Amino acid sequence: QAQLVESGGGLVQAGGSLRLSCAASGSIGTISLAGWHRQAPGKQRELVASIISGGPTNYVESVKGRFTIARDNAKNTVYLQMNSLKPEDTAVYYCTVVSWGRQYWGQGTQVTVSS
Numbered sequence: 001q002a003q004l005v006e007s008g009g010g011l012v013q014a015g016g017s018l019r020l021s022c023a024a025s026g027s028i029g030t031i032s033l034a035g036w037h038r039q040a041p042g043k044q045r046e047l048v049a050s051i052i053s054g055g056p057t058n059y060v061e062s063v064k065g066r067f068t069i070a071r072d073n074a075k076n077t078v079y080l081q082m083n084s085l086k087p088e089d090t091a092v093y094y095c096t097v098v099s100w101g102r103q104y105w106g107q108g109t110q111v112t113v114s115s
Contacts, residue, residue, distance in 0.1 A: 002027045002104055006095050009109030012085055016113070020080040022095030022106055033098040034071060034078040038091035038111075045094070049080060063089075085113045 008020040024031060035050035049069035051057045057069050068081040078095060090113050095106035 002102075004028070004095055004097065004104050004106035006093070006106040006109040009093060009111045011112045011114065014085060014087055014113055014115050016085050017081070017083045018085065018111060020082070020093055020095070020109060020111075022078040022080075022097070024076040024078075024097055024099070024104070028076065028097065028099045028104055030073075031071065031076060031078070031097045031099050034069070035096050036069060036078075036080045037094045037096060038089075039094070040088075040091040043091075048093070051078070082111070085111075087113045087115045089113050 003026045005023045008018055012018055032053045036048045037045050038048050039045040046060060048063055049059045049067055051069045051071055059067060066084045070079045091111060092108040093111050094108045097104050
C-alpha cells in the first residue's frame, strides 16, 4: 500500500522556522519528482516548491530565499525547511511525489504562523 506520511507542522511565531518531512513507503518506489503545495483558508492550492531527480529546484516567488526543498533518496523522504516564517505562510501543507508515472499525495500538515 502506497503511503506518504507528513510531519513537522505546528504553531510558530513570525520569524521562526519549521521543517516539514514527507516519508514515502509501501509501493512508492524511486521518486522522480516531489513537491510541496499549500492551501490557505479561502484560497486555491498553490505549488510552493518542487525538486526533480538530479536536484534542480523551483520555488514560488513568495518563498524564495526562505524555504528550501531537499530529498534524501536513501530514506525516500522529502523535506521542506521553512525559515523566516510570516503569518501569510499559514496554510495546510501537502506533499506530493511522482514515482513510476503515478502521483501520490500526503494527508496534509497544518502550519500556523502567529504575528
